Amino acid sequence: MRYLPLTDPDRSAMLQAVGVASIDDLFVDVPQAARGVKFDDLPRFASELSVERQLTHMANKNMRAGSSPFFIGAGAYWHHVPASVDHLIQRSEFLTSYTPYQPEISQGTLQVLFEFQTQVAMLTGMEVANASMYDGSTAAAEAVKMAMRITRRSRVVLSGSLHPHYRDTIVTNEAHTDSELELCPHDMRGSEDLCSMIDDKTAAIVVQTPSVFGGLIDLEKAARTAHEKGALLIVVVTEIVSLGAVRSPGEMGADIVVAEGQSLGNGLNFGGPYVGLFATRQKYVRQMPGRVCGETVDADGKRGYVLTLSTREQHIRREKATSNICTNSGLCALAFSIHLSLLGEKGLRKLAILNHQSAVKLANALCEIDQVELVTPNFFNEFTIALPKNAHRIANALADRDVLCGVRASRLFPECPGIGRYLIVAATEMNTDEDRDAFVRALKEVLR
Amino acid sequence: MTGSTMNRQGRQTQPHAAPANVNVTQTEMITGNRGLQIEEGLIFDHGKLDVTGVDFAVPDDTVEHRLGNFARTSVIGLPGLSEPEAVRHYVRLSQKNFSIDTGLYPLGSCTMKHNPRLNEKMARLDGFMNLHPMQPHKTVQGALELIDTLADWLKVLTGMPAVAMSPKAGAHGELCGLMAIRACLEDRGDARKVVLVSDSAHGTNPATAATCGYAVEAIPSTRDGRVDLAALKARLGPDVAAFMLTNPNTCGLFEREIIEISEALHEAGALLYCDGANFNAIVGRVRPGDLGVDAMHINLHKTFSTPHGGGGPGAGPVVLSEALAPYVPLPYIKHELGEYSLVEIEEEAVEEGGKPFGRLSAFHGQMGMFVRSLSYMMSHGSDGLRQVSDDAVLSANYVAARLKDHMSQSFEGPCMHEVLFDDRFLKDTGVSTLDFAKAMIDEGYHPMTVYFPLVVSGAMLIEPTETESKESLDQFIDTLIALTERAKSGTAEEAFHQAPTMTPRRRLDETQAARNPVLRWLPDTPTAQAAE
Ligand SMILES: Cc1ncc(COP(=O)(O)O)c(C=O)c1O
Secondary structure, eight states: OTTOOOOHHHHHHHHHHHTOSSGGGGGTTSOGGGOSOOOTTSOOOOOHHHHHHHHHHHHTTSOOTTSSOBOOOTTOOOOOOOHHHHHHHTSHHHHTOOSOOSGGGBHHHHHHHHHHHHHHHHHHTOSEEOSOBSOHHHHHHHHHHHHHHHHOOOEEEEOTTSOHHHHHHHHHHTTTSSOEEEEOOOOTTSOOOSGGGOOTTEEEEEEESSOTTSBOOOOHHHHHHHHHTTOEEEEEESOGGGGGTBOOTTTTTOSEEEEEOTTTTOOOGGGOSOOEEEEEOGGGGGGOOSOOEEEEEBTTSOEEEEEOOGGGSHHHHGGGSSOOOOSOOHHHHHHHHHHHHHHHHHHHHHHHHHHHHHHHHHHHHHHTSTTOEEOOSSBSSEEEEEOSSOHHHHHHHHHHTTOBOOEEHHHHOTTOTTOTTEEEEEOOTTOOHHHHHHHHHHHHHHHO | OOSOOBOTTSOBOSOOOOOTTOOGGGOOOSSSOBTTBOOOOOHHHHOBTTOOSOOOOOOOTTSOOOOTTOBOOSOOOOOBOOHHHHHHHHHHHHTTBOOTTTSOOOBTTSOOOOOOHHHHHHHTOHHHHTOOTTSOGGGOHHHHHHHHHHHHHHHHHHTOSEEEOOOOSHHHHHHHHHHHHHHHHHHTTOOOOEEEEETTSOTHHHHHHHHTTOEEEEEOBOTTSSBOHHHHHHHOSTTEEEEEEESSOTTSOOOTTHHHHHHHHHHTTOEEEEEOTTGGGTTTTOOGGGGTOSEEEOOTTTTTOOOOTTTOOOOOOEEEOTTTTTOOEEOEEEEETTEEEEEOSHHHHHHTTOOOOEESSSTTOOHHHHHHHHHHHHHHHHHHHHHHHHHHHHHHHHHHHHHTTTSEESSOSOOSSOEEEEGGGGTTTTOOHHHHHHHHHHTTOOOOEESOSTTSTTOEEEOOOTTSOHHHHHHHHHHHHHHHHHHHHTSOHHHHHHOOOSSSSOSBOHHHHHHSOOOSOOOSSOOOSOOO
């Protein structure tokens, strides 16, 4: 077995040193009823070549993004990741280390986290950020809990702009607390009146921009109203690249910003692992969930980094911790941070413009088709269109023509009647003019 | 040796002999660097707003934007690095980390085993990495098949009938398991308020129970490091929903009364949650399903070798007993008539007899980790996995046996895949567990887990894992013995307090970090440069 260094003579010598006759003697504490199990249904060990063949066979059954025109978004986005990012995250010392519990031999990971926190804070327009959460949706659930702790109120409004997976994650996480969630109906056109939903019992209002339909949402009035009533504004961003082109949630008055960071440095990976971003104001740091890295000095007075504010965390505070999270998304945060360092201000802005233009060109072309209507007038790289026929059938027909055209709204909102004709379409820097032409052509055919 | 031997080019080929009166290691450094240890500033110290390491096509200025009045006008302040600068920055930083690939990493409870590179290669197959979670099912049959295959392996290895795949780490799995338990009890019309947790449990256990809306109470351990069954039985009653037990537990011991524990719980109408972080000790040998467990998470990033990545990502699938099997999170995979699909909607699950309790996150789990762990399982097979647990347990017992007369092992008898020591052997030496750990660093080892579990004083939990050779274990043990002797000699107290001294940074001031939190870089002066 290629991963096991001990030889049989080693094992014998070790058993002898331990003073037992066989390995079974070390399992004497296992109850009789659970001993002697055979796993005959499972295969035996396999060579690299054999494993590679079997898994490649499974991989080849899938239709991957890029093998044909691809326009799916809805919370995960297809972007180009520079070759150096994947190379660097596979450095042994990043890949195979644990959470930096021993700072003297973890300054690499710790400095990366400090840089990551700074980048996230800058991008979201907030003062501080943590060292990552599992993903955007769980970060949103944590933000709701944090807002209730800060305000000591229990009513939370979930806007109709919110991705239904995020909404459901929050609902599930609040199922056993005394919070009171108010779920707004889906808001395709960005027309809901956020201000009227906030009163002086509201802990927070959760709004997503760009919305799950792709529309850009104005938060400024909601922020003002929330603050007047002592509530917090939680802003969700599922496409972090948008912040290279649109105003940051911080500038619009957000108190907590949670985001999905997958778009930078991380592949689509069929849904995970991704990286949750969590940013807030300095005055709330002690209520923040998750790990945080801070600057300090060492015994020689040199600048260095440690995990800090751990009295919030489960390993110290146990049932009184701000969150139960332990392992987070370290390596995905590293990938995010490397990609963003490569981009810098200049690259990120260019990437954002290219995304926006890719989507605008596609939206313009699609809307020239008879009876296809754009529903979201202002958007970043994703928008919603109304089709003359059922979007489910159309999406399937387009998939048969090798065009993955987007996510039908009815998959995300199965409970809503009357949403059947809507399609949520994303376009990024990955899409070419040929891709867009192919989409338009195929849609015309299908509608004919 | 004269130091004057030269080759034909006139280049010296032997080192100079050191003169007796010069201490060569004390030379003042011009750069602050020390050979391969190179100081590296923050990207904010040397990055520039107008530099980028990514080239793009030229934007098409004829396209009219549709950003409305949302266009960003402010400067973000993000520095950029060209590719050579970026590569150097991150390579230098990486060199300040200890890792499994660097050396033995005996961090108890974390299972720092070798991470096979085949797994990395498989996870990067185009047909897995470039799949979107919302693609039509018919375009992702291979991906769904992979998740389903992994689920089968987990069910067989644990002897449990069902598994929820979506939890993103161990703690998330705990939440999933407790939500299933809560849903089941509420369905019986028997909502209960309290979750009991062993006092040696990991902090995530009580934190999760609280997150799930339960009051938490601790159950003490006995003097042999296991759950006090009598105390547990005495506490059971109509208000107790579940007991969270770690098995093998965090003292490195098998809870030999687990079946009695499970029976007592079931009799009292409660359920048994097992923290499966230590599954590595029994994988391929013992099935939790034979021990009366109702729910157990498996840290794929421990037992099944997906890399820890400096703190994640992980994956924490949860296996469930017959009683809990209907209470799963959405979505899950269905395999019918040779076709795979995802059940995403509550109504659909209910039609199939399920009673889903909601959604734990967006999409459907840590696919990247699934590919890696299946690759690992297939590589080992059932025989290899059994050898994994055998070797892991043997290695820990070997460490225990050879250290027995030098350090103070907390509990008698064979241990599982990790062995717990406490600080009794350091009594009156002036050396603390922390000092001892830091001295190990100077000797080229990552310390064991220290000060956890909380049930012994100055805990040192050593988990060698099955991927160390005997030579590597011996060198490690010899080092610990020598350090122990040094500590007991009474002459090296100050050296222990000062350790480590050979690292990029010496001990860091954690008090200052917490008192005056500096959690991000800030410019000294407002950014003057505007972005393009
Ligand atoms: C015993 C035990 N339980 C639970 C956990 C939590 O797992 P995770 O870090 O994957 O959330 C850990 C890991 O740190 C652990 O060691």
